[in-house]
Amino acid sequence: MAEAHGTTRRIAVENLARVEGEGALRVRIRNGELKDVAFTIHEPPRFFEALLRGRPYTDAPDITARICGICPLAYMLGASLAMEDALGVPVSNAMRGLRRLIYCGEWIESHVLHIAMLHAPDFLGYEDSIRMAQDHPDVVETALRLKTLGNRIVEVIGGRAIHPVNLRVGGLYRSPTREEILALRPELDWALEAARGLVAFTATLPMPSVERDYLFVALHTPDHYAVCEGRLVSSAGLDVPVSAFHDHFTEDHQKNSNALVGATRDGQTYHVGPLARYALNFDQLADEAKAAAQAAGLPRVVRNPFQSIIVRAVETLQAVLDARALVEAYEPPDPPCPDITPRAGTGHGCTEAPRGLCHHTYTLDDSGHITHACIVPPTAQNQRSIGEDLRDVVAAHLAEPDERLTWICEQAIRNYDPCISCATHFLRLEVDRG
């Protein structure tokens, strides 16, 4: 909505579309000069950390999955890893591989949804992907088929695409047979070319030029492109176990926001998600993914947040490559879950949700009931970075008319694939040029 009253200009986008959840943005411009940018989250709080207290440890994966319908595995696996840490549960290599495979499914599903359905329309000037499909039917149809594959992987292992039922602390209820997993192979073979095509498509999108100096934080393991195991590393040289997360990062509760806002212990803004992973784990990308990134014109470290759409496509290709290898190597974990004896303790679990790092901490009593829960989702960690990006984006586009400025602000927020249900524990854009 745009209004003009003499010299006062005010834009208000009541509800930001094509994001998961509800948030708001206010921009205040005085005499042509940017005064203030406030990015806030108004998603009604659901108090997950509180309602987990008193529940048995076994409930944590299923309950926390309901934080987010788009990335339930980030919660199910983060909670499981934390409980396994607290209870000293060994996890076999076979189960670790299967977890990475199901997470590849979530990455493919979530990334392709975001690239083709939620974000690409911004770059090409469409209100949504359904309108985009009229001019780019091949892109949207291929994306829908890739997305189906991602969901299929989650269904074959997890029993359901949204809020899977087959996962539990320690592993699974039932291990898929080798035949069930191998049945994914033909579609994964097709997906290789489709994912390369997706990278090439995103590389053709017109890119606003913004350069930001990010402090990147991601999981890292030398063995592969980290998804659900590794250490916490940063572009400033941090390298610590996931159990040290709270020693280095903190969450603040700010006025007018229902999300907690992440920062480093010394007050710095940091950035999690595809750009951080790509910068910190480039060496772990497969040669084909590196080649696709290079062909798409990506530098070794990407500092233009709008190029995150290309990095997501590269990560989709990486997830397809990893999934193919994991399918080939699959042996059913036997037993699907070890015996677990409850005991008191504290555990940490951390995974790379499609939109960035997601950290869990739980404390259990002697009988394995949860006495304390703390979940740090990616969008809360990125909230300050989103605000700072917006400041630069607005400053660079002050001369644009309100409608164009609003559009590019929304596009800049969507660079983060923000998952606001997660961060709350919407977006309203208000530009005040009074």
Next chain:
Amino acid sequence: MATPTPRRPRLAVWKFASCDGCQLSLLDCEDELLAVAGAVEIAYFLEATRATAPGPYDVSLVEGSITTAHDLRRLKTIRRRSKVLVTIGACATSGGIQALKSMADAGDYVRAVYAHPAFIRTLDTSTPIADHVPVDYELRGCPIDRGQLLHVLTALIQGRQPRLPNYAACVECKRAGVVCVMVAKGEPCLGPVTQAGCGALCPRVGRGCYGCFGPAEGMNTAALAAHLQTSRDHGGAGLDSAETRHRFHLFNANAPGFREEGQRHG
């Protein structure tokens, strides 16, 4: 909707307190998505499009529960502008997992999560949509089933009455020929009291049903609770009272039947 109209029906999708998973189910209808988008006019669906139309709407799909006074006002406006209102998912039909806060001290919950509770405006309850406005159809599940969603949308577009099962998941499970996890393994299972619709997903992987489709019509929760608490030596599941309460007080904790049965095992 009763008589065919020359224009395409106008579909709106609304969100209240929820995880977005149920509206995502619509985007997850990958094979049918472009067909659905062609058969209806998507007048309001923020998760998918920034283009919005003010209404009136022929069909409104409503996800999420009511947890703030602002959301209650918004819901009433949506109802006034909608011919047919369909609630989608456990949050909208029963209050969802966040309804557990209705059963505790909500202030305690705010303090557990937020450093500055004064900044947070929330009701003490998380209530289903039908507590506040008339609802025409409800789709159960946490999340809803894609097939059921397409069935309801197709029926409403064609002006037919949707048909959804009101019998127990147990029936669905038996028809599918799945071995009963409660009889064979002593697994606690809510299948006998939970509405069908998921396709017996949990028993298929050897796990007891955890009730995400909410109470079935005519269920006998007391008989099931007694069985769950019978010792495993005597063919039961050997749960204690807290474990029994946790079974009923999960994603449909505030659904009539599940709520009271859970409270009996406080």
